[in-house]
Amino acid sequence: MTNVEILYHKIITILILSALYTAGIGLFFYVKLLGTEEILLIKQSSRFVIVPLSMAIGFVISLVIGIAELVLFEKWTKYSFLKFVLYKYSLIVATIILGEICLFILLENRNVPIEKVFNDLPNFIKSDTFIAIFIYLLVFSIALNMWEAATEYLEPAAILDSLVGRYKQPQEEDLTFIFIDLKSSTRLAEKLGHKAYSQLVDECFALLTNCLYQHKANLYQFVGDEAVLFWQRDFASKTAAPIHLYFDFCRAIESKKEEFMEKYGEVPHFRAAIHEGTVTATVIKSMKKCIVYHGDVLNTCARIMGLCSQYNVDILVSANIKNWTSTHKKYEITLADKVILRGREQETEVYTVRQLAK
Structure with a gap:
């Protein structure tokens, strides 16, 4: 944005x-x-x-x-x-x-x-x-x-959902998730110190928030240097918004590389994983209420994210996401491997995504 x-x-x-x-x-x-x-x-x-x-x-x-x-x-x-x-x-x-x-x-x-x-x-x-x-x-x-x-x-729609009690009972939803994680975070934290490292992450997530508005993403959570966003699955598949968002986010960071180098001596790089499926949305009632999503989709997406380091790639997506490229010709998608993820018995196909030159 x-x-x-x-x-x-x-x-x-x-x-x-x-x-x-x-x-x-x-x-x-x-x-x-x-x-x-x-x-x-x-x-x-x-x-x-x-x-x-x-x-x-x-x-x-x-x-x-x-x-x-x-x-x-x-x-x-x-x-x-x-x-x-x-x-x-x-x-x-x-x-x-x-x-x-x-x-x-x-x-x-x-x-x-x-x-x-x-x-x-x-x-x-x-x-x-x-x-x-x-x-x-x-x-x-x-x-x-x-x-x-x-x-x-919380976006206004989420507040309204809470007021009308939409998630009073668990609801199943078809969602697409993207996990976005800072590469070499441990090394950066040790090099910069906690305060400068926190400022770096904050500046990156400010750029990500701009992309979030542009691509109509919903923020699920920030966890340290990782962000989890989601969309309704139909919208994500029609627009390829998660893929667009990731590459726009990378370009936004690249456009600020001189500022990052001057302030931190580093240009941050982020990796991403995208997966979709059915999750259960419910409200957790503790000291404060929060909407959480349960299901294999989130676990799978997190494990696909972990494979980025193993295959030395910036973005990996599941086989479901591969089908989007038939209608979105801006990207080239290539099979990275067939793997058995922890906790699963069947093989999972994971693909790399590359943006084609205009």
Whole structure:
């Protein structure tokens, strides 16, 4: 995924959150003011515009916070946790307060001189209405931030599945998995030290995440320097998304090789294994709930990954994946060997994949 596509994805997310923010503010003013004695405190000429005007101000507030999310908050992550939280929520609080003040001025200034509006402003800031609006908007902002953070770890569809209890009972699903693992990880960790090694892996997985969005992959888990992604089997076979993702990921790393050499003295290389089949999805209930997949598919894919070192190749796929190349001519697939994997009695064919020159 290009930087433009990543930016587009973030903008869409922010617009969705802004819409929720705006709707929440409109609902608040409708419930809080209309039909209660507080409506009597609002001038007759302003009563019918307070909800749409508050929603407009709310939308502006949410856009300011959203733009800060794109422009500032990412840069502030280099600060300590306390400093980051202080800076972020100071900006959010200041934006909410300014938004409330603007709403008050716009409502009051409809039939009152601006001088009187500014004279009344201190009383408004000390009023219960101001405090109630402020607390509501702050709590709502925190809730939306929590939702956004949750979607970074679990995609919205997975959160929805959890809310509706889709995996309350084990479900069988036909999935395609790709295991992606860093080559020579032990040597790199010893050479770089744990901190620099962790930074290297983090930078690589940031590039992988970009590819994940582009090829509509689902993240199952990161385990150390290994990532496990999956797709619905029909989608994967029609699009060859797992193979495309792997080679795009390799190209993304290659495009950053000078930066990697300068920072770490190494260019990382990753190997991959792809396999598909039926798994059982269920929810494990412990200190936190998580969706896990059980079945021979995952074990087989992990063992195929282990064969990459034995055959000194970067990618191995199962026989099922071989059939994709009949409709996707960008790749050449070659039989590497027929092996008996640990725990199995029958031979398994494994194939190497090479991207053809354009």
